[in-house]
Amino acid sequence: MRYLPIYTPADVIARLVVGQTREDHWLEFKGQLGGNNIENAGDVVQFANASGGVLVIGAQEANQILAGFDPVPDPPKVIERIEGIVKGHLTPVPVIEPHEIEIRPGLQIVAVNVPPSLALIARHEKYERFEFLIRGHQSKRYMTLMEVEARLQNKERAMKLRIQRIPPDEMVALDAKSQGVSWNDWRVEAVDDDAVTLSRSQFRIVVPLAYVEAVHRSGEPGVKWVLGLSCTLRGEPGPPARIEVRKFNPRYDLGR
Numbered sequence: 001m002r003y004l005p006i007y008t009p010a011d012v013i014a015r016l017v018v019g020q021t022r023e024d025h026w027l028e029f030k031g032q033l034g035g036n037n038i039e040n041a042g043d044v045v046q047f048a049n050a051s052g053g054v055l056v057i058g059a060q061e062a063n064q065i066l067a068g069f070d071p072v073p074d075p076p077k078v079i080e081r082i083e084g085i086v087k088g089h090l091t092p093v094p095v096i097e098p099h100e101i102e103i104r105p106g107l108q109i110v111a112v113n114v115p116p117s118l119a120l121i122a123r124h125e126k127y128e129r130f131e132f133l134i135r136g137h138q139s140k141r142y143m144t145l146m147e148v149e150a151r152l153q154n155k156e157r158a159m160k161l162r163i164q165r166i167p168p169d170e171m172v173a174l175d176a177k178s179q180g181v182s183w184n185d186w187r188v189e190a191v192d193d194d195a196v197t198l199s200r201s202q203f204r205i206v207v208p209l210a211y212v213e214a215v216h217r218s219g220e221p222g223v224k225w226v227l228g229l230s231c232t233l234r235g236e237p238g239p240p241a242r243i244e245v246r247k248f249n250p251r252y253d254l255g256r
Helices: 009-015 037-048 075-089 145-151 155-163
Strands: 027-030 053-057 059-062 065-069 097-104 107-114 122-125 128-131 133-135 140-142 172-179 187-191 195-200 203-208 212-217 225-236 242-247
Touching: 009 097, 009 107, 027 037, 027 059, 037 053, 037 075, 037 107, 037 122, 037 133, 037 140, 075 097, 075 107, 075 122, 155 187, 155 195, 155 212, 203 225, 203 242
Parallel strands: 027 053, 172 225
Antiparallel strands: 053 107, 059 065, 097 107, 122 128, 133 140, 187 195, 195 203, 212 225, 225 242
16 A cells, blocks of 8 residues: 545545554644644654555544544644645655645545655754654654664655655656566566565566666656666576576676
C-alpha cells in the first residue's frame, strides 16, 4: 500500500468505514484538535518522516477502529491553526494539504494530508530540543540516533519517493547496460524501502533501490518515465524466463 490522500466525501466513503477502518501506518484518527501544539505537531511530522499519511480530525476511535464522526467547529479556523503549528514547530516546514470535507449537511471534518518528505523533519519548541518522530505500524514513535543518521544521507529514500510518483499504467524505460533484455515498455509493479519491482510481459525483475541512479520524465515517443540503473540486466531464456540483476562493473561489463 502507499500514501493515499483524502480530499472529497467520496474518498471518505471509500476509505473511512465506521466500525471497520483501523488506524495504520498511513492513517490516524483525532476527535478534535487539542490544545497542545507540540503534540499536534508530532501528529503531522510522524507521517512526513515516514511514508506519508492522513490525520483525520473529527474522527472518533475505539481500540484504534473508527467509531464515528463528530462535527469539527469552524473548519477553516482549524486549518489555519494547523498551518500555524506546522510553521512554528517543524523544521524544515513540510508540505501539508488540509481539506475541509462535508460528509453530510452539518457534519464537517478536516483531513490533513501529509505527503512523505524527502528531508528529515524535526519537531521543536522555540527552536530548542529538536526531536524526530516517525509513524510506526499504528502510532508515532521517536527515531533512534542511528535512524536519524541514516536518513540524513539516505539516497534510497529519495529514489523510492520519486518512483512512487509513477502511475502503474505508464510506460517506463530502463537506462541500464542490458543483454537479451528490452529497455522499453516496463511498468512499476511495486516499490518498498529496499527495492523496486518492474514487470514486462512474462518478465519480472526486482532492482535494489541502491542501484537506482535517476528517476525522471521522458520526452521520447511512447515513454513516460526513465529509470537510470547502475546495474547490468542479463536475460536468460526459459521457460521460465528470468533476468539476472548484477551490480555494474565497468572492467567486466563494458567489454561484453
